[in-house]
Amino acid sequence: MAIKTLDIIRRRVEERPEELKKERANGKKVLGWIGYHIPEEVAYSLGFIPIRISVGGDSKLVEVGARYASSKTCVFLREIVGAFAENTDPYIQETDVLAFDATCLQNFRAAEVIEYFFKRDVVVLGVPRNVYWEEAIEYFTQEAKEFTRLLEERAGVSVDKKKLAEAVDLFNKIRAALKEIYQYQASKGNVISWLEVYDLIQAGYVLDKQEYLQLLQQTLAELKEQQSYIDIEQEAGEARIFISGSVIPRGDRKLINIITSLGGRIVGDDIWTGIIPYLDLNIKEISPEGIALGYLNRTPHGALPYLELKTDKRLKKLHGLLDEYKAQGVIYHTLRYCDPYTFKAKETKDVLAQSGIPLLEIHTEYAGSDYEAIRTRVEAFVEMIRNQTIESEEEVSA
């Protein structure tokens, strides 16, 4: 049985650009954002409609973007730049203010290029790299205050503590609902797939937040009705795949479709456009800087270096998620020129090998020319994992 609310969500996403036009005509401002540390709650409390800019999978836009940035810019950001150049994406068209963070150097550079060539109003949040230092926290606190001041200027209002608390409450509920829904997709007898949840997460980038929460709760209610239990276990013949690495934005479903079409079951992810930004976000103080620190203390983005392998939070989280979702193998997706993740591919493979978890790196871009090559490699990987499951089942039976 299908989850009917998912159809409603798809429809509402389609209707959203027209709604945004109307809202802007009524005086609302749209804040488009790209990054990992943008405290959305702050923008929301100031009356902005926060929209996460996310385009992907269009090699033509990638080519266009290269004319303004360079052919060495990562594929994702090249397409973003291309989308600003073409200015046909409805969310890009409807954006009044753009917020970027300096988590990834290329993200920051894309902000500069967009500001220079397309004359967009851009606000950038500085992000420290030595995040485990007190002084770095102090620096980031000041950056968050400055970022808020710049948003206040553009919103024409100051942060209201009550509204900020309401925004935090709303976003916390969204995060909690997403986390709960995510458990269902990894369970035995699941009625919702990982891809459906992934699309659901990305629907939240654009939908009105109140409505989004309500739709998530409706989805949960349906799930509870149709699937009375959550039992995350491996089953015989399954190939439970975990996706890690570079972003997979809306519009880019090449790798995901290849995996699922070959019978691989995706059960988890730790990618920037997946569940990871919603996990472990604890806001201890209701203030712009308190929220920003909550964002900073989550699982670090791959662009933030950490110099000690044994205590790396990102790898620890990866291990934890693999265990939680009973994943048997990792497909590590790296986009062309995505340095934060390509540099970590071999290391991650070596680290996981110590726990007996195989990793397949797929290095790709948005062109379709590598489709068959990827399909062959993924097919072999899925088959290997499935055979391992069958062999271990046979060993248990014997």
Added chain:
Amino acid sequence: MSRKELFRYSEENKEEFLKSDNITFNDGTVVTPEEIWHYLTVEAPVKYPNAYEINELRGSRRTRDEKYVTGLKSQYLSLTLSERMEKAKDKGKTVAFIQGGQAVDPYTAADTIALRPALVNNWNSGRKYGETVYERNVRTKGIKERAYHDMSFEACQTGGFEHIQAGDLRVDVIAPYSALRCSDVSYGLEAHRHGPNDKVKLFLGDYPMRFQADKEWAIEYFAHNIRKLIETLDEISGKKTTEEDLKNSIKLHNEGRKLAIEASEIWWSAEVPPTTGGERGALFGLGTLEGHGDVQATLSVLKEAKNIIAERVKKGVKGHKISDNPKRLFVLGSCVGINASRSEDAGAIVVGTDNHWSHVVKLVDEEGDPYYNLAKATLEYPYEQSIEKRAAWTVEQIKKSRADGVIFLHNWGCNTQAAISRAIVDVIKRETGLPTFISERELGGLSNEQEQNRVNAFVEML
């Protein structure tokens, strides 16, 4: 393999060379011109025949001009780097691997030799004697490929990862700055955490991004990074670097920076270029005092060089084999450059760069808190500013250098510089009206011919 014919320095120039100054090193030792001449003409051709090969790339000679004393001394310092580093390590000196386009004042203060990728590679290359250019290339290329495998094949360069991780070089700490000029610095640093050499310490100087020189909290944070850097270096050496040490180091480095700026003004003022483009670049690179792994030795060469340039300009001496009306090129972008000698053969000369110059021109305030002053100056590097501000400074340099054309050159895989190449060039074209072109360089040398063809075509068009 049959040995190649080797170049020899002409004895004709010996007498004049012997009149030049001594080189004084950090540890107080002095090398006389006689000893340098002996090394260059007797010892080095046996140890490093690759540096004396007669070929299209001129071996790895620093200068084509045998009468240019500074060129010969720079070559001496370059050829002796490997032996000097080994000796320094035997004496317990700390060696740090650095990247990120920064001045090295804090490293000097903490009695540490700061080496960039090219120097680390030079150190390693120099450990083996008797190699031809071909033999050296084959050996080092093989090692490099392994490093790309361990890091990322999309890394712009491996930064000596292979030598440090193999334990071939006694580098104590990898301590770069995560400056904007390079995207791979912090990822390359992090890559060391999974290598076999767990003895090497890791430290990241976190350079706050988004043009933060006017933000007090960013200056304070970066000043703290410099403090922590010095503490890390002290942990290795067992010494205690004081605020006074840093102040003295700033004074010393300011002296180098001022000398380079003055020499540059003299060079640019000349009717005809007084040296080749390669010699010009090497000369102003001396201003950071870190180019040869010994700040005092570099300073002594630089002091003498300034006078040599002034003398050449006064006498109207023209750089070796420079054509009568060379097309003057300003090269900006990544930490790479065009082949100066081949471009000169095509009728051009490189008269300026932004990289390796931006951090020379920024003097550090000598009064007050040295950590704060150094942090502020570093955040003010013109190269690290916004597109418009960086381009405005570059335009100023282009005008001073009287360039006829501008090339933005970025290394393959250098996405931070490549990303803004068009925007920067756009402003320069608007403000100067000069012809410009953007080109990509491949450090492995695989596309040298294509790149040179493009440069030559550009020069022809000029």
